[in-house]
Amino acid sequence: MTDExxxxxxxxxxxxxxxxxxxxxxxxxxxxxxxxxxxxxTRLGVSHAALYRWVKNRDELFDLxxxxxxxxxxxxxxxxxxxxxxxxxxxxxxxxxxxxxLPGYATHLSRPHEHNAHSVDRLRSAVGAVxxxxxVTDEMTGHSWQIFITCVxxxxxxxxxxxxxxxxxxxxDLFLDTLLRGLPAREPGARRP
Numbered sequence: 001m002t003d004e005x006x007x008x009x010x011x012x013x014x015x016x017x018x019x020x021x022x023x024x025x026x027x028x029x030x031x032x033x034x035x036x037x038x039x040x041x042t043r044l045g046v047s048h049a050a051l052y053r054w055v056k057n058r059d060e061l062f063d064l065x066x067x068x069x070x071x072x073x074x075x076x077x078x079x080x081x082x083x084x085x086x087x088x089x090x091x092x093x094x095x096x097x098x099x100x101x102l103p104g105y106a107t108h109l110s111r112p113h114e115h116n117a118h119s120v121d122r123l124r125s126a127v128g129a130v131x132x133x134x135x136v137t138d139e140m141t142g143h144s145w146q147i148f149i150t151c152v153x154x155x156x157x158x159x160x161x162x163x164x165x166x167x168x169x170x171x172x173d174l175f176l177d178t179l180l181r182g183l184p185a186r187e188p189g190a191r192r193p
Contacts, residue, residue: 017044017054023068031104066119069098074126084134085180092152092176099156106156136184143185151179
């Protein structure tokens with residue numbers, strides 16, 4: 001067998017695709033919003049038809065990416081003490097690292113559209129469980145979730161889109177500390193627990 005023949009794939013034997021390989025290929029894109037399915041297939045070394053056997057369209061691609069990213073985020077958040085603020089901080093830092101590793105992903109999530117309900121529900125449930133364990137009411141847990149997710153995703157989207165709002169580069173540690181000092185949500189005028 002010649003070197004040239006050894007380097008070719010056999011017809012009908014597509015390269016192996018996995019969820020993690022798809023997410024890795026997405027992370028190499030300049031921006032997830034402009035990534036085409038054909039470009040992604042090329043990055044994976046497969047035909048676009050092979051990719052379509054995994055995901056039917058861009059919406060399904062984002063759903064798959066969201067599932068993998070949320071699994072990674074929750075694993076990191078759970079890898080430490082369950083104390084509420086420490087857990088939320090680990091969750092936020094995991095979101096920071098995972099979202100920014102996928103250029104344009106936070107911006108995509110920040111736009112009003114349906115997201116993978118299962119992945120978002122997993123995040124919401126995990127945050128809610130941690131807040132309720134620390135004594136936060138169901139009502140304030142819901143408000144705290146909204147504040148947390150809106151602020152973190154919004155901050156990350158702003159970072160991806162450099163608005164140059166000040167002279168210094170934005171610092172996630174300062175943002176997160178300020179956010180966590182204000183959580184959990186409470187009625188206006190209520191004392192801090």
